[in-house]
Amino acid sequence: MNRQLISNFAVSPNGLGFRSDTGEVYRLNPSACEILRLISDGKDDVYISQYLSEKYAQLLPRMRNDLSSFFEHLENLRLITPHE
């Protein structure tokens, strides 16, 4: 599945997320930054989980599970939307 960041959300290189329509500011850890960058580059769930699983030497099922929770959190915050 592909996802996209909402158009009003920007992430700075130093890990600050800013939503320009609500003025909400998020402090992001390096892995969150990386995931948002991958989403922004148009990478799908499969690619992101494989990439992170290799990079952080984690089992793929666990990485998928963690990512799924993180995406759900981002969707609840309305920062990402599904993009088929």
Place this chain on the structure above:
Amino acid sequence: MNDKTFPLLAVTGLGRGENPQPGFAVAASLLRNWPMAHIAGLAYDALESGIYATDCFDAVFTIPYPSVGTQIMLERIDEIRSKFPFTVLIPTLDAELELFISLRKELNDRGIQVMLPDSDALKARRKSNLPTLAAAAKVKVPCTYIANSAYEAAEYCAIIGSAVMVKGPFYEARRAESPFIASVHASRILAEWGGPIIVQEIITGTEFDLLGLGDGTGRMLGSCSIRKMVVSSQGKGYAGITVHDKNLLSVCESLLKELKWKGPLEFEFIRDKDGEFYLIEINPRFPAWVDFPAQLGCNLAQAAVENLLGWESKMLCDIPAGKIFLRHSVDMICDVEEFAALTAEGSIVRTYTDLV
């Protein structure tokens, strides 16, 4: 245009204490663009702190409270103009607007341009009339009742069935958790400000403000939107961050079009968890944070004066989202002689004397 040919300006609302008034910020914005401008502060009380900001006002004069009526106010304005012949007046306080609107012709006859909305528009944005205005502009408002007594306020609180805001016609808004508390707040507000009392459902969410400038035909000449980040116990925004929200702007444009507002105004909204904006209030003047956008290059006080005088106005720039203001209190120092002069003689004239 130099300092001798530039129109002399006068501004009210100089207090910058716990409940800051907009006049000082308006003057600061005007001086930001026109450092040669001469501005008189018109104060109701010698303890309005902005009076003693020596780098802002060339002169300060006391004026009588609006309750004295038109004749006494007009006489005082004539006295003031014999010392400082201002030709532009910028009222910034809710409670004085009706008086100045009723004096508009007399002031215009004296060559004074006054920044004021139309009388009907002023009435239409009253807290008690907001539901009607909002319906016409297709904007949401919290469930609102108008009470004329403390007993009625308690009744309406019970009808709403949850905590409510109890508001005065001009100032004051207090949260009431029960009908009894609603009646206590209503009694207090009625005693201080008179009626009617507004009893309003509380919408849970985040507070947003939009400062707009109307041209009188329904068009918005410029605007700045913020999310309040710090709110004082009196509901005043002590910190805010600029935002860009097309929905918020569109809602405000609908309201402005409906009102055909001329001059500045501040829309106050709550955005609920679903992203819906609920109109809470429309303040018929600049907010106390007006100098914040001016410092970012969007000088709405300047644009308002240009519009008032029929001068060509530059396009107001778009303020980037993510700029933050934080209100910062400082202690003003003044000499007792200045304080005494204002109290006894009703005036302080500082740097303007060479121009008279």
